[in-house]
Amino acid sequence: MRAVVCREYGTVEDLVIDEVPDPAPGPGQVVVKVRAAAVNYPDVLLIAGKYQIKVPPPFTPGSEMAGEVLAVGDGVDLRPGDRVSGTTFLGAFAEQAVVDAHGLTRLPDGVDYADAAAFGVTNRTAYYTLRTVAPVAPGDWVVVLGAGGGVGLAGVDIAVLMGARVIAAASGPEKLEVCRQRGAQALIDYDREDLKSRLKEITGPGGAQVVLDPVGGTYSEPALRGLGRGGRFVTLGYAAGQIPAIPLNLVMLKGITVVGMEVRTFATDYPDQIGRDDAELADLFAQGKLRPYIGARFPFEQTAAALRYVADRKAVGKVVVDIG
Numbered sequence: 001m002r003a004v005v006c007r008e009y010g011t012v013e014d015l016v017i018d019e020v021p022d023p024a025p026g027p028g029q030v031v032v033k034v035r036a037a038a039v040n041y042p043d044v045l046l047i048a049g050k051y052q053i054k055v056p057p058p059f060t061p062g063s064e065m066a067g068e069v070l071a072v073g074d075g076v077d078l079r080p081g082d083r084v085s086g087t088t089f090l091g092a093f094a095e096q097a098v099v100d101a102h103g104l105t106r107l108p109d110g111v112d113y114a115d116a117a118a119f120g121v122t123n124r125t126a127y128y129t130l131r132t133v134a135p136v137a138p139g140d141w142v143v144v145l146g147a148g149g150g151v152g153l154a155g156v157d158i159a160v161l162m163g164a165r166v167i168a169a170a171s172g173p174e175k176l177e178v179c180r181q182r183g184a185q186a187l188i189d190y191d192r193e194d195l196k197s198r199l200k201e202i203t204g205p206g207g208a209q210v211v212l213d214p215v216g217g218t219y220s221e222p223a224l225r226g227l228g229r230g231g232r233f234v235t236l237g238y239a240a241g242q243i244p245a246i247p248l249n250l251v252m253l254k255g256i257t258v259v260g261m262e263v264r265t266f267a268t269d270y271p272d273q274i275g276r277d278d279a280e281l282a283d284l285f286a287q288g289k290l291r292p293y294i295g296a297r298f299p300f301e302q303t304a305a306a307l308r309y310v311a312d313r314k315a316v317g318k319v320v321v322d323i324g
């Protein structure tokens with residue numbers, strides 16, 4: 001089978017597509033014939049050797065996909081031919097992927113592979129955040145930074161579903177227009193407008209209740225300043241390339257809570273909530289109430305171009321690689 005391989009840390013253009021042996025499942029594992037895989041920003045960081053977890057090359061990147069079960073290991077309750085989707089740390093940009101069975105979900109009828117592949121990582125990140133880490137109530141003002149990106153747009157969708165009033169902050173009219181179509185009530189082009197004063201203008205003196213921040217950089221502090229008393233600031237990632245330092249007096253003066261959320265450690269950090277959150281999210285997906293916005297699709301041979309598109313800040317919503 002063919003697989004995208006990172007032979008050494010570098011740019012996405014250094015990736016190659018290699019012919020590699022077909023994988024075999026171990027106990028509790030499944031080999032999936034990958035039909036579609038979705039790009040996540042951490043894939044780019046991993047390939048550059050800049051992710052918080054270092055994987056020694058060679059490795060195949062790609063952390064979410066959908067396809068058909070080809071083979072199962074001992075103790076797995078799935079059959080060849082079953083349609084599944086799942087998240088995995090590595091290996092999704094390949095014609096076949098070996099995945100732990102517990103990381104897979106059966107696809108509801110009628111759901112296509114691209115939607116299923118593009119759903120998991122960003123929606124879980126946003127759902128865990130808005131349901132459990134910084135619970136949102138109807139009517140709350142929720143500020144989403146990088147609102148046109150993968151995590152951001154999932155945050156917009158989920159906050160809208162929860163009845164919140166969403167303030168989408170992003171660069172440029174194209175991303176903001178998609179946020180508007182997905183239900184955001186207010187839009188801020190944070191590269192052209194002053195984020196802090198626009199937030200005050202929109203929310204009035206009460207300020208916002210929650211900030212969801214997958215971007216970091218110079219955007220975090222003005223967003224935090226837009227929170228009202230007792231507001232919650234959730235730091236999720238640093239796509240802007242810079243980890244911000246926040247003056248703690250801002251946190252003290254308004255009794256703000258700053259909290260981090262990491263999708264890979266959520267199960268350990270919130271063992272009593274993960275089952276409920278996953279079940280609710282699966283239900284919303286099965287009922288068609290939540291679907292990822294797929295802004296671009298690339299063929300397997302152009303996986304590097306798909307990753308470049310995300311790295312260069314061009315993506316709106318999710319980017320999918322069609323594999324088989």
Ligand SMILES: NC(=O)c1ccc[n+]([C@@H]2O[C@H](COP(=O)([O-])OP(=O)(O)OC[C@H]3O[C@@H](n4cnc5c(N)ncnc54)[C@H](OP(=O)(O)O)[C@@H]3O)[C@@H](O)[C@H]2O)c1
Binds near residue numbers: 215
């Ligand atoms: N905590 C978690 O569990 C978790 C889970 C998944 C992802 N993440 C993190 O969340 C962040 C976003 O991931 P994603 O998959 O949503 O990525 P994405 O789709 O590329 O979205 C990131 C957004 O960041 C903004 N941005 C600002 N400056 C940027 C720059 N210099 N380069 C690239 N983007 C820039 C872009 O929006 P504008 O152009 O509108 O500014 C872009 O839409 C990443 O840091 C990722 O590691 C965290």
